[in-house]
Amino acid sequence: MNTTKKRRKVFQRSRWFALSLLIVFTTGRAWAASPIDEIPFVPTPIEVVDRMLELAEVKKGDVVYDLGSGDGRIVIRAAKKYGVKAVGIEMDSWLVAEARAKAKEEGVEHLAEFRIEDGLKTDISAATVVTLYMLPWFNEAMRPRFQKLLKPGSRIVAHDYGIEGWPPARTEIHDKVEIRPGGLVHRHTIYLWKIE
Numbered sequence: 001m002n003t004t005k006k007r008r009k010v011f012q013r014s015r016w017f018a019l020s021l022l023i024v025f026t027t028g029r030a031w032a033a034s035p036i037d038e039i040p041f042v043p044t045p046i047e048v049v050d051r052m053l054e055l056a057e058v059k060k061g062d063v064v065y066d067l068g069s070g071d072g073r074i075v076i077r078a079a080k081k082y083g084v085k086a087v088g089i090e091m092d093s094w095l096v097a098e099a100r101a102k103a104k105e106e107g108v109e110h111l112a113e114f115r116i117e118d119g120l121k122t123d124i125s126a127a128t129v130v131t132l133y134m135l136p137w138f139n140e141a142m143r144p145r146f147q148k149l150l151k152p153g154s155r156i157v158a159h160d161y162g163i164e165g166w167p168p169a170r171t172e173i174h175d176k177v178e179i180r181p182g183g184l185v186h187r188h189t190i191y192l193w194k195i196e
């Protein structure tokens with residue numbers, strides 16, 4: 001592993017540690033957020049990614065957008081497993097570089113696109129499926145854009161955080177159990193909405 005990669009890993013681990021402390025010292029809810037909270041990179045486990053894409057019923061012709069795409073795993077998985085066009089929107093240029101390299105490695109760079117953009121402002125009108133692993137304030141801020149810009153039949157799937165005041169069509173708790181720092185037991189929740 002080269003020095004840049006090592007530094008990046010240490011940086012990611014310390015962000016994860018800071019996040020864990022926040023979890024442990026707050027009410028027990030993961031990511032007790034205030035409206036100004038920055039959203040760190042915390043990856044969705046691949047089993048949960050798979051279930052999110054299944055619940056969204058991704059099929060040929062869909063266009064999947066992951067808002068806050070991190071290392072690109074959701075986008076790359078959608079492209080590889082379903083052969084669909086998928087777009088990752090991410091503010092962190094390092095993560096975008098990592099995601100692009102990974103997409104190339106996986107042979108899906110023609111399907112997987114990554115843009116360094118603010119997910120709150122990006123044009124999502126081409127999406128038929130939107131995936132999220134963001135904080136509640138972000139999801140809530142996106143709701144009017146989802147309702148205005150997404151076509152009927154589009155699906156939104158969110159990991160762990162719902163959208164206040166917008167009941168999902170489906171909520172599922174994943175079988176995977178994770179023990180997080182501090183001994184906190186975490187079960188992953190997936191929410192699904194459909195645009196009528």
Ligand SMILES: C[S@@+](CC[C@H](N)C(=O)[O-])C[C@H]1O[C@@H](n2cnc3c(N)ncnc32)[C@H](O)[C@@H]1O
Nearest residue numbers: 039041042043044068069070090091118119133
């Ligand atoms: C919890 S991670 C989720 C990563 C990936 N979607 C997954 O599920 O594995 C959230 C990501 O959103 C990015 N992010 C935070 N705010 C953002 C914004 N306004 N626009 C785009 N990306 C953002 C962070 O850099 C981070 O990589």
